[in-house]
Amino acid sequence: MSRPSLLALVLATAVTWPVSGHAASSPADVAAAALRNAPVWDGHNDVPEQLRERRQDILAGFDFADTMNTADPENGKGPMQTDLARLREGKVGAQFWSVYVSAMLNEQQAVQATMEQIDVMKRIIAAHPDEMMYATSSAEVEAARKAGKIASLIGMEGGHSIGSSLGVVRQMYELGARYLTLTHFKNTPWADSATDAPEHDGMTDFGKDLVREMQRIGMLVDLSHVSPKTMADALDVARAPVIFSHSGAQGVDGHPRNVPDAILDRIKANRGIVMVNFYPSYVSEDLRQWQASRLGEAARLKSLYPNAPETAEAGMESWISAHPKPVATVAQIADHVEYIAKRIGTDYIGLGGDFDGGSVGVEGMPDVSAYPALFTELARRGFAQDDLEKISSRNMMRVLKAAEAYAKAHAQDPAIESPTAF
Structure with a gap:
């Protein structure tokens, strides 16, 4: 055998032997690498709700750097689940802050309260310029990440917040809202909720026009909380990707707040995203x-x-x-992710924890610091780093860019009009 051939044989044989000190990456290592490359972009956090309920939106004396001392036992409230220290520990790089207000308010009250919630969240962001950056676009999210700051976007939870007015939804977009959840736990005058008796057989003509107008201006249509018929009606008219900001899979947990298989299939066709929720009874x-x-x-x-x-x-x-x-567990959250991945693929999955809005009591996911535990569990189940990066933030970035591209292509389309109510 010639010397070059012998050398080639030795080299080929050598790569089959393990090298001391270079064991295969552990699930925790795979998760950590994914989160370094693509920090979490969470779809739903209710810090604004906590500020309203606990403090009536008064920020004097409020320390968002550390909220561990915010328990209020007399009113049955534990400490908040979100602060800057724990967001960093959780590898959160972008967050949709939910400007939820009670669906028990009448529509005019809800419009005012939503504006107040947008205001208080903007003030929180402005008060922490070294840690947070207000974002209204995919480009601004990318800029925040490059600056090492948490991109902070605003999402509206509940169609009651627009007072059944296309003019109001356009102005909420101007104020910074980048998604609208079409209902909350009650029906709106134009769409059925998942947790209310049906009134409209899905969406009315106004509701369908609202979806069209939201997509024309670049506001994401959020189908969490809506009935399956409302989901289907919205998808019938949608021409850009839609989102579920905080929902699981009905194939794992049959709660009506979760997404049926038939709608999962349509989300794939729509190129949208299901951001898996951590609310215990939707998980287990x-x-x-x-x-x-x-x-x-x-x-x-x-x-x-x-x-x-x-x-x-x-x-x-x-x-x-x-x-x-x-007790709901982090492994059961992973079950939802795995179910959706097997059904439609990893390109359509994100995370919407619903922290500070009800996701209390999941074993292994106590607060926003715990996302790495979920990614480690997913890596343990065989999810590759590339897939984990899609789930953490790349899928959401794709969806927002697609919504922006659609809006840009339709920027010259006339606004859809509807008569005022009074």
């Missing part, structure tokens, strides 16, 4: 069933002992003792 089917059973048992005991509430209460304690409450 066992917990959802337990909650329903507990309500049923409470109603049964109340019916049996209407004149002896202490007996009903004791019976309820006995039932809970015999039926321990299930």
Whole structure:
């Protein structure tokens, strides 16, 4: 054998031997690399709601650097789940801040309250220029990342916030809102919610025009909280990608707030995104069933002992003792991600934690610091670094850029008009 051939054989054989000190990357290493390259872009965080409920939007004395001391036991509130220190620990690079206001407000009150919520979040961002950067576009998100700051975008949760007015939604866009969730837990006058009795068989003509107008101006259409028929009606008229800012898969947890398989398939065709939610009863089917059973048992005991509430209460304690409450887990969040990935691929998945808005009690996901734990679990299940980067932020960037491109292409289209209500 010639010397060159012998050398080639040695080299070829050598690569099959493990090299000491260079073991295969662990799941934690894969997750960490993905989050370095593509920090988390979360679809839904309710810090503005907490500021309104806890402080009436008064920021004097509020320390967003560390909110661990914000517990209010007298009012049943634990510490907030979000602050700058924990966002950094969680590798969050961009955040849609939800300017949610109660769906129990009338529409005119909701419009004012939403403007106040936009204002308070802008003031929080402005107060922390070294850590946060206000963003209204994909280019500004990219600029924030290059500057090492948390890109801070605004999303509106609930169609009641626009007062059934296309003029108002256009002005909310001018104020910085970059998505609108079409309903919350109640129907609007033009769209059915997932958690209310149907009134409109999905969306009215006004609702469909709203979707068209939102996409014309570049505002993302958010289908979390809406009924399956509303989802379908919106997708029928959508010409740009839509989002679910904080929803899971009904194939894993049957809660009506989650996305049915048929709609998942349409999200792939639409090139949209489902940002997986961490709300415990949307994550864990066992917990959802337990909650329903507990309500049923409470109603049964109340019916049996209407004149002896202490007996009903004791019976309820006995039932809970015999039926321990299930606990949602970070692994179950991963189940939703994995289910959607197997159904339609990793190109259509993001994360919408809903921290400070209800995602309390998931084992392994206590607050915004814990995203690396979820990515480590996904890596353990075989998700490649490239897929993890898509899920963390690249998919959301693609969707926003597509919405912007559609709006740019239709910038000369006339505004859709509707008559004023009063």
